[in-house]
Amino acid sequence: MYTFATATVTFLLQCVFFVNGKTVSGVFRSDLARETNGQYITKFFYQAGDGLMVYRLENVPVAIQKEAKLLMFNDVQGFDNLSCLDRLSHAQLSISLSAEQHNQTVPQQVYPQAWHILYVDRYTCQESDTQAAPSEDLNFQIILMNPDSAGNPLDHFSAEEAGLHSFYFLLILAYFIASCIYMQPLWQALYKGGPMHTVLKVLTIALLLQGVSVLFNYIHMASYARDGVGTPLMGSLAEFCDMVAQVQMLYMLLSLCMGWTLSRSKKTQTKPLQWDSSPKSTSLAIGAVVTQGILLIWEQFEDTEHHSFHWQRSVPGLLLMLFRVALAVLLASVLYYITSAERSALKRDFYLHFAKGCCLWFLCHPALVLFSGIFNEHQQEKVVAIGVILCQSIAVIVLYQLFLSRSLYWEVSSLSSVTLPFSMSRTQRGRF
CATH class of the missing domain: 2.60.120 (Jelly Rolls)
Structure with missing residues (x-):
């Protein structure tokens, strides 16, 4: 609810303050x-x-x-x-x-x-x-x-926009091919459920929103190539979809990390790595989402052109980058605490890969803004936009693979060790 409201307000402001193209x-x-x-x-x-x-x-x-x-x-x-x-x-x-x-x-x-x-x-x-x-x-x-x-x-494209049209086309093609290959197994995993069913649904929606954002950007730029104006509504919808994906992923990642920390402190291991939506984790995640939403709305007053990821020349843009760095540090510290106290090598490996996906999601934008400083002015926006889209898509894929490959194993191992009364212990196996 908070996620959708924040993104909707930002979208409406973008429609009001949009500046036409070339x-x-x-x-x-x-x-x-x-x-x-x-x-x-x-x-x-x-x-x-x-x-x-x-x-x-x-x-x-x-x-x-x-x-x-x-x-x-x-x-x-x-x-x-x-x-x-x-x-x-x-x-x-x-x-x-x-x-x-x-x-x-x-x-x-x-x-x-x-x-x-x-x-x-x-x-x-x-x-x-x-x-x-x-x-x-x-x-x-x-x-x-x-x-x-x-x-x-x-x-009609200026030098800072040249090549984006072809990039969005290739990305749409990649999304289409990947969906044809992985749609059926993903649907089966979602239909079957499991301990991380909610996480898989959120990742699916985030990836779908990213794909729709790319499609809208392509439609806008295809029209822009003909008349230099494009379809402003499509550009606004592309940013809207991207912002919904951003705040949704933020809420999910924070809820997971805080929930795991709280569940560990309560010593509840019957459902390992479940999404524990406690009041504390939910309130922290909602506070972060609201903060990011305020910074995104403020940023639209400073830079009204259609860019899903700005080069951050404004004060709110810089604050948004610092906020993402702070979130990455927070999640890294929480995951380090969990990993250091975890005895299972399998779960430690899971937390390590999860930390990599989180850091890639939050740090790619600030890192690419700093990295783009070595390029000429007309190349900086493209480096940031293309780099962030690719990095965050990779981060979602990494998390997908992680939860799809590990959640079923933990579900079975948890049942065998906790629920099933006739599981073999190590001493029993030694008798055979």
Whole structure:
């Protein structure tokens, strides 16, 4: 219940604060340009080849009266310390808005760079209201394109998004092949039940949500490749599914570790490694889920573009990474305590593999964010997004194999040692 509510609130906020992609539509406003020393429109990573910027404009006479322009910068560092006129003088390109449509070629560059677009007019740097700007706003559409494989500027994907479309397609193909191979044995394991039946159901739902998220991302990007806008609803649904999987896995992993610890302290060994949903473990898991949900919602206010895993340039993003590291440390310490007191070599091996799956799930995002620092700016988002999706999918598979291969053995061994009255002891076996 808490998991679904947290993810739903985050999803609704994403729909409200979503910013369109690289076909950008909106309104040029003189008052906003004056307040901010230039109305910021968008950012686009152009490839090394010839890129293209196309604008379409309504009410051209008003734009001419305002002396409206689009300024393009490939470096905006230190802008906050510059005056209005100094800021505008640093523009690499200046395009006058004097026609209904204009195609502007971006100069070739040695490596992919981010270009920022600002709107300005004759009233932007005015210090007084001696000459009021016309009240009419200007409706616009800006299309940003990179060269495709043939060298023609027809590719809507920026350099930081290039390749994600193919990655999602290959991942969908991998999910499909794996489902064809493992669907029947997995269904049999779920139907049969067992000591870890609930865990297997949660893992199945988490993996299903990850697959649906990948499918929605692929649909969004397939549409984005055609028009530069995509299907925003699909992008939001992809993030929604991913966040539900995140908080669900967090709740399960914390509940398991805390439950095992409490059951060990109570010396209840009749049902080894069961999911013990005690009030303490449940409250701790719910508190962690709520904390993660708050950080995820806060993060959407800071970064509204569609990325399931952000590069974490914001304060809530950094807090979210620290939170995941803290969870990994907590789970590792709990599992170390359990393992050190466990006499069974089989169970110690189980806890060790379980710890590896937990650490991979929680630490892959912070580790990849740090690792991405060695790459160029346009590669960092892709390294984080692709790496986290793959690592967390591997973590789910590791946990799957662990519980499927061990739970049945412990169920049988527990029955033979505790429940069955005619089990052979070691001394009895020695007589034969």
